[in-house]
Amino acid sequence: AGELAGAPGQALLDAWVVGFEIEAALGAAMNPRHYTQGWHCTSTLGTLGAAAAAARLLGLDRDAIARCLAVAASEASGVKENFGTDAKPLHAGLAARNGIVAALLAKSGLTASARALDGPQGYLKAMASERQSLGDALEVLGRRWEVLETGVTIKLYPSCAGTHPALDAILDLRRQHGFTAADVEAIAIGVDALTPTILIYDRPATGLEAKFSMQYCAAAAVVMGRVGLDTFEPALVNDARIGGLLPRIAMTVDATLGSDAPALTQARVTVRLRDGRMLGAYADGARGYPARPATEQEVTTKFRACAGRVLDADRADAAMLMLRSLDHLAEMRRLTDCLSPEAQR
Incomplete structure (x- = not known):
């Protein structure tokens, strides 16, 4: 949309903030039920956020913006059952594409229902929204800025966000105590109740599945001392050192986690070494989160x-x-x- 409009960078930043705030408002109204029912917010909410940003860049008027978001409501989709396959990262691309398409269609005059979002058969109803009205969420737009209050997370590991707190804890323990995979008797990872519904591959067969495997990510962190893009290439997914460690890693629900923090952001790690030592770490968030922002070098x-x-x-x-x-x-x-x-x- 920025290319089509010949827009400068400043306009893109402005539109990005608009899209961010629209997505945040939708998330506040629709979650957690929307997400726990199987919808992938990157695509379902992201389509409307992208549409709002594109509408801003293309200079749509009020009526066209309303139609743009209504069209986007019919485009939005993306199910979590596709996690661990090529379709999952495709969700982000589809959201961006569909947002631009919605804005262009609205600009050309395409009609759409004024109740597409909150009507009796609209977006909120169809997508299992926690609330059936956007009233409270929209009321604060322009007065409360989510981008400033909650900030932006930069994912420093190319795996599901649910693995990140545990990865931080494991890598910190490894650096502090210098143990290797051969030293490990067992690793126990406590997580909140939502995490196991997303990290569904305890013995991944592909790199994409490995991104949604706590056991694999933890084993790779111990063996390699890092987690990067190459961690999910076939050579490492099939690495005997990582595979040999998988049976010694267990992920369980810890009832003390998740009650006072957003889902997927806490972990409790215990490493039992063959020499009898027990090493423990608790992670509340991860590096790259607003409370622990990524460095410029990272x-x-x-x-x-x-x-x-x-x-x-x-x-x-x-x-x-x-x-x-x-x-x-x-x-x-x-x-x-x-x-x-x-x-x-």
């Missing part, structure tokens, strides 16, 4: 690792510089051209 390392899959080092660094000064970028197309693998050929 963000740079993550970006280079991801971008390096499709871009050469010079283009990746050029893109990083543009992103760090996005509010001064004259036109978005400069950035998207830099990020395009086709443009470097």
Whole structure:
């Protein structure tokens, strides 16, 4: 949408905040029931957030914005049953694409119901919303800024967020005590009640399944001392050292976790070593969360690792510089051209 509008970076940032706040308002009204019923919020809420951002960039008027969100309500989908497959990361791309399509259709005059969100057969009803009205959530828009109050999380591990608190705890213990996989008798990981419904693969067969396996992620952290993109490549998924540690790792629900914090954000780890030592750690959040923000170096390392899959080092660094000064970028197309693998050929 920013490319279509010839928008500068400042406009993109403005639209991103609009989309963020719309998603947050929907999440406040619809969760936890919406998520626990099987819907994947990245796609279901993300489609409407992307639509709102695209509408802002394209300069839609009030009536067209309403129709844009109504169209997006009919596009929104994404089920958690697809976790551990190619379809799961596709959800994010579909949300972005569908948001732009909704804005373009609304701009062209496509009609849609004014009650598509909160009508008796609308988005909230169909998607098992916790509340059937957006009133309270929308009331604070423009007065309370979710992006400032709760902040933004940057995931530092390329696995399900539910693994991150435990990974932080395990890696910290490994650094502090210097144990290896051969030293480990058993690892017990306590989590909240929602986490096991998402981390469903105790013996993953693929890298995508491994991203949703607490046992695999924990074993890889112990064996390798880190968790990165290559952790989920076939060579490591089939690594005998990691596979040999899996039976010694157990994930169980800890009733003391999750009652005073958002789901997926707490873990209690106990490592029993063969020499008899018991090592323990409690994690409330993870590195990259607003309370423990990622360092500039951590963000740079993550970006280079991801971008390096499709871009050469010079283009990746050029893109990083543009992103760090996005509010001064004259036109978005400069950035998207830099990020395009086709443009470097």
